Amino acid sequence: MTKTSLPSVDLIREAFHYQSRFDGSTMVFKIDFPVTQDPAFSYLMKDLALLARTGFRVVIVPGAKERIDAVLQEYRIVSQYRGESRITTAAAIPFVEMAAFDVATRFITGLSADRVDAVIGNFVRARGLGVCEGLDMENTGTVDRILTDSIQRVLHLGMVPILPCIGWSPSGKPYNVPSDEIALAASGALGAVKLFIISVHEGLRTGAYAIPKHIEVGATGRIVRLTPLEVEAILETNELLQGPGIQDRPLQELRLALHASKAGVERVHIIDGREEGAVLRELFSNLGAGTMVYADEYEAIRPLKTADIPGILRLMEPLVQQGNLVRRTPKQIQEKRGDYVVFEIDGSVHACGALHHWGEGQGEIAAVATDPAYTDMGLGRRIVRYLIDRAIKQDLHRVFVLTTHTHDWFEFLGFTECGVESLPECRRKQYDRIRKSKIFALDLVAVIEGTVLAINLSDAP
Ligand SMILES: CC(C)(COP(=O)(O)OP(=O)(O)OC[C@H]1O[C@@H](n2cnc3c(N)ncnc32)[C@H](O)[C@@H]1OP(=O)(O)O)[C@@H](O)C(=O)NCCC(=O)NCCS
Structure with missing residues (x-):
């Protein structure tokens, strides 16, 4: 029996998605x-x-x-x-x-x-x-x-x-x-x-x-x-x-x-x-x-300022309580401030995300959250795309996410599921085996070469 070529099936799927x-x-x-x-x-x-x-x-x-x-x-x-x-x-x-x-x-x-x-x-x-x-x-x-x-x-x-x-x-x-x-x-x-x-x-x-x-x-x-x-x-x-x-x-x-x-x-x-x-x-x-x-x-997306930290903690809190996000303290966010970006509309922050480096050419997209009053407007997608662009500019070859409830969304954005062993060593050591998050990754080399069609990202509304 002939084995179906996955890249071409993916291509057909992407084409249909784009068409609709x-x-x-x-x-x-x-x-x-x-x-x-x-x-x-x-x-x-x-x-x-x-x-x-x-x-x-x-x-x-x-x-x-x-x-x-x-x-x-x-x-x-x-x-x-x-x-x-x-x-x-x-x-x-x-x-x-x-x-x-x-x-x-x-x-x-x-x-x-x-x-x-x-x-x-x-x-x-x-x-x-x-x-x-x-x-x-x-x-x-x-x-x-x-x-x-x-x-x-x-x-x-x-x-x-x-x-x-x-x-x-x-x-x-x-x-x-x-x-x-x-x-x-x-x-x-x-x-x-x-x-x-x-x-x-x-x-x-x-x-x-x-x-x-x-x-x-x-x-x-x-x-x-x-x-x-x-x-x-x-x-x-x-x-x-x-x-x-x-x-x-x-x-x-x-x-x-x-x-x-x-x-x-x-x-x-x-x-x-x-x-x-x-x-x-x-x-x-x-x-x-x-x-x-x-x-x-992207003009609405900018780096996080210290003054934004209470705002993003407020934004994350219900999502932490629902088990979607890991709890972060103001100090933890402050320490990694340079990794975070926020989406600002009319002077207030309505979405955020971060890209953390873990060595071995890999980055973790984390803390992606959208204000519930602003969901389904493409904010989350734009944050992810911005972080992917940032990762490409920083010469990373792969980005990954750990998620408990949002795997469908990342899959829709072009990420594919992979195992814990694919994580960089220092991230693997910190993997929470009780939380059992799923791991989804995107190969940036394939994105650059155009063999992975991240069209769902390229055409965020
Ligand atoms: C996931 C999240 C960031 C999406 O934010 P958003 O700004 O609404 O995203 P977008 O507008 O770009 O995309 C919305 C689309 O994704 C879909 N979607 C949203 N959450 C989803 C999920 N958990 N699973 C599958 N699809 C989802 C919506 O139905 C919508 O589909 P449509 O375009 O066909 O209408 C937001 O729902 C959120 O804050 N979730 C909790 C935090 C979280 O899980 N973060 C990821 C871990 S890092």
């Missing part, structure tokens, strides 16, 4: 034109079709810059530029529309191959840029408003709306609008949970860019995730180094991600469209395949 968690969520995909010319494009379309068919609301914004350049050149139309913006003249706009719709049609073709219906539409209300510093910008426009009702109707029918880089004024005049701008406006207006920025370069990595030391870097030098504050720091340093007016695409994308994040998009993923399966890996694995910019949910 994000069922009905809107995700916007901004895809640059060169991606459509890469052999991996058909796989990307397959993956988007799969997402659309399984309940995700997929919106596509195709970039068409290179195609427009080629069409204008073919018809010998010379463009003038103002800074980075091409001035689209009245003579050029029919050719720009032709190129934009040609690109959009390639997406229809890709999705049709997987039997997903898509609609290219006039979903963008635009207005002209007018005259800027004496230059008539003619048919160069900006987003006035995204016509969300029309897009929602299309999504409701299970179809994929495609937004070419053209917008129309209320009187029907067409304008060429940058697709980055459309993607940003659409993500905000549609309340997208994710914006994917897909292009054909390796993205942001150490070596090519000045990256602050504390930022998490993947095995290949890829920047894994960034908070908006970190993005600002990177942009500032690198723009200063490169000088003004440099059109560096990875930095432009980072700026777009920052704006989207500030506009309320929870996660922005910048990925290389030439990498087969990159979207799925970014969605389904903790460390993904690209660079993720996420709204800084």
Whole structure:
């Protein structure tokens, strides 16, 4: 009899979990034109079709810059530029529309191959840029408003709306609008949970860019995730180094991600469209395949101060009485103060947790507790994720927990049960054989390599 491969079963479980968690969520995909010319494009379309068919609301914004350049050149139309913006003249706009719709049609073709219906539409209300510093910008426009009702109707029918880089004024005049701008406006207006920025370069990595030391870097030098504050720091340093007016695409994308994040998009993923399966890996694995910019949910989590100790003891007391937590004295907490973090909302502490080092590259996640009035809001999960990130940054290779009542929860978070013998020696010696806590652990090397999919952690609400 063939033995079932556990990792693939786990993967299927995680995928189903994720699917149900994000069922009905809107995700916007901004895809640059060169991606459509890469052999991996058909796989990307397959993956988007799969997402659309399984309940995700997929919106596509195709970039068409290179195609427009080629069409204008073919018809010998010379463009003038103002800074980075091409001035689209009245003579050029029919050719720009032709190129934009040609690109959009390639997406229809890709999705049709997987039997997903898509609609290219006039979903963008635009207005002209007018005259800027004496230059008539003619048919160069900006987003006035995204016509969300029309897009929602299309999504409701299970179809994929495609937004070419053209917008129309209320009187029907067409304008060429940058697709980055459309993607940003659409993500905000549609309340997208994710914006994917897909292009054909390796993205942001150490070596090519000045990256602050504390930022998490993947095995290949890829920047894994960034908070908006970190993005600002990177942009500032690198723009200063490169000088003004440099059109560096990875930095432009980072700026777009920052704006989207500030506009309320929870996660922005910048990925290389030439990498087969990159979207799925970014969605389904903790460390993904690209660079993720996420709204800084950690800002509510901070180290414990001495003044917080009475508060967390109060928080823990009922849980100690229920046998969920071991009793700790103020002195014990004070001695290990640096290990503790708290979740503060409106000036008071509503959850806490700690990471204790036990040597042998292992850390114990302990004292995780949420105020009963604040349960089921993702606080506990965020504390655990924060402590896991801290453990990774501190080069630990494994974290474990001892639990009497919460094993299901840790299992849900990606931990697996193991025996007392797996504990570091000094922790093993202190193991309370009367309390008989269960031991659950998470292999951090597997988390970093992406072979353990701690998705339940990566997408805490
Ligand atoms: C476990 C605990 C920290 C979770 O806190 P929280 O802030 O409510 O956690 P989250 O909001 O991130 O997760 C809530 C989810 O976990 C589930 N959950 C909570 N406690 C659970 C448990 N003991 N077993 C299984 N699932 C549990 C909830 O039903 C909820 O599920 P849902 O998302 O499907 O609705 C909190 O219940 C607690 O303080 N428990 C007592 C202390 C404890 O046992 N700590 C662990 C030992 S270190």
